[in-house]
C-alpha cells in the first residue's frame with residue numbers, strides 16, 4: 001500500500017472479477033478514486049458494495065453507445081481521468097477449421113475494439129487530467145500476443161490475433177498520445193489463477209506442464225498483474241511508454 005495515486009482518478013474495465021478486480025483494489029489502496037466498469041452490474045455491486053471512492057459503471061466495452069453512456073457518467077462524476085486500464089477480455093477455444101465468423105468477431109469486439117472504444121471516450125478526460133502528473137493507459141494484453149502457447153492443446157487463433165492487435169494499438173497510440181503527456185503501455189500476463197483459466201488449471205496435467213515451464217515455479221496471481229499495472233500507472237514510470245511489462249514468472253524467457 002502506498003499513496004502514490006492519491007488525488008488521481010482511474011477507470012478499470014472488467015473490474016468485477018479476476019485481474020480487473022485485483023487491479024481495481026490495488027489502485028484504490030494506492031489512493032485513487034475509481035470508476036469500476038463491467039458488463040455485470042450485480043458482480044460490481046457484490047465486489048464494491050457502497051464504497052464512496054468507487055463509481056460503479058455497468059457497460060459493455062464492445063458496444064459503442066454503452067461505452068459513451070458510461071463515460072458520460074464518469075465525466076459528470078470526475079471531470080477528468082489520470083489512469084485508464086483496459087482489462088476486460090474474453091477467451092474462446094476452437095480449432096481454426098471450424099471457427100465461425102461470429103465467434104471471431106465476438107473475441108475481437110471485446111479484446112481489440114473494446115479498448116479502442118473505451119480509450120477514445122477516455123481520451124479527452126485523460127487530456128484534461130492533472131498536468132502535474134503523468135497520465136496513462138495500461139492495456140492488459142497477454143503473453144499470447146507475443147508467443148503461441150496453446151494452439152495444439154486448446155486452439156485459439158482468434159484470441160492470439162485479438163491480443164496482437166491490442167499490442168500494436170498500445171504502441172501506435174503511445175506515439176500519438178505522447179505530445180499530450182499521456183503514456184500508453186501494456187501488461188502481458190502469463191497464466192494467472194482467475195475464473196478465466198479455472199477450467200484449464202483444474203487439470204493436473206495442465207498445471208504440471210505449466211509449472212515445469214515457469215522458472216519462478218508457481219502459477220500467477222491477479223495481485224501480480226495488479227502490481228505491474230500500478231507501477232506503469234504511477235509517476236515512477238514517467239519515462240516509460242509504448243512498452244510491455246511481462247508478468248509471467250519467466251515463461252517467455254525460453
Ligand SMILES: NC(=O)c1ccc[n+]([C@@H]2O[C@H](COP(=O)([O-])OP(=O)(O)OC[C@H]3O[C@@H](n4cnc5c(N)ncnc54)[C@H](O)[C@@H]3O)[C@@H](O)[C@H]2O)c1
Pocket residue numbers: 013014015016017018019020037038039040043059060061062087088089090110114140141142143188189190191192193194195196197
Ligand atoms: N487469467 C489469465 O491467465 C490471463 C492471462 C493473460 C491475459 N489475461 C487477460 O486479463 C484480462 C482479464 O482476465 P481475467 O482472467 O481476470 O478474466 P475474468 O473472466 O475473471 O474477468 C473478466 C471480467 O471482464 C468482464 N467483461 C467481459 N466482457 C466484458 C465486456 N464486453 N464489457 C465489460 N466487461 C466485460 C467480465 O464480466 C468479468 O468481470 C483479459 O483481458 C484477459 O485476456 C488473463
